[in-house]
Amino acid sequence: GAGVSQSPSNKVTEKGKDVELRCDPISGHTALYWYRQSLGQGLEFLIYFQGNSAPDKSGLPSDRFSAERTGGSVSTLTIQRTQQEDSAVYLCASSLGTGIWNSPLHFGNGTRLTVT
Amino acid sequence: KQEVTQIPAALSVPEGENLVLNCSFTDSAIYNLQWFRQDPGKGLTSLLLIQSSQREQTSGRLNASLDKSSGRSTLYIAASQPGDSATYLCAVLDSGNTPLVFGKGTRLSVIA
Numbered sequence: 001g002a003g004v005s006q007s008p009s010n011k012v013t014e015k016g017k018d019v020e021l022r023c024d025p026i027s028g029h030t031a032l033y034w035y036r037q038s039l040g041q042g043l044e045f046l047i048y049f050q051g052n053s054a055p056d057k058s059g060l061p062s063d064r065f066s067a068e069r070t071g072g073s074v075s076t077l078t079i080q081r082t083q084q085e086d087s088a089v090y091l092c093a094s095s096l097g098t099g100i101w102n103s104p105l106h107f108g109n110g111t112r113l114t115v116t
Numbered sequence: 117k118q119e120v121t122q123i124p125a126a127l128s129v130p131e132g133e134n135l136v137l138n139c140s141f142t143d144s145a146i147y148n149l150q151w152f153r154q155d156p157g158k159g160l161t162s163l164l165l166i167q168s169s170q171r172e173q174t175s176g177r178l179n180a181s182l183d184k185s186s187g188r189s190t191l192y193i194a195a196s197q198p199g200d201s202a203t204y205l206c207a208v209l210d211s212g213n214t215p216l217v218f219g220k221g222t223r224l225s226v227i228a
Contacts (some may be wrong), residue, residue: 004159006159033215033216035218041220042205042218042219042220042221043205043207043218045215045216045217048215056214056215059215091159091160093159093160102148102165102167104150104162104165105150105152105160105162105207105216106162107152107159107160107161108159109157109158109159110158110159112157
């Protein structure tokens, strides 16, 4: 399939450990987004990448969170020293570009993170 | 700051009924509005995208309308089926390079 791929689908980690979540966007999509969805909450924007521009990190909740996108394709979201409140589903999405107003967002199935 | 509200939070209807889901947004200066569907344990699937210059979009039994000036959109589902049961989210793209802002969704249950 040519959809957005996220791995792992589930991750259980102990409090204080670091985790890496991976997103492989649709080929040719220049815009990539990370969102977080907690139980009973809406989607919380974390960070987005658009081409070679500096990423918009305005949604990252703390300096324990970081993300990178290598070669304009695969992205990794890293959470250091995980806390229980980090438990959520982390969703990645991609689109043709933020300047293309008729380009819908395509989401992966998410990574369910549980911090024990 | 853009805020998106969806009412109701949950809705249960019998199979075959036509229904309307509502979405409102506070800043009418949007580039587009998108409706998504989310099944349990899955990501979001794009259903319809309405550009700011458009008033509605249709796909099969789904029709989405947009009234930008009043900050409202509706998703109309005709002849609902149990397979339509899911959470429906709307999201708006503001002017400029900003991410989509989502509502919290409406959880729909269609009872056979």
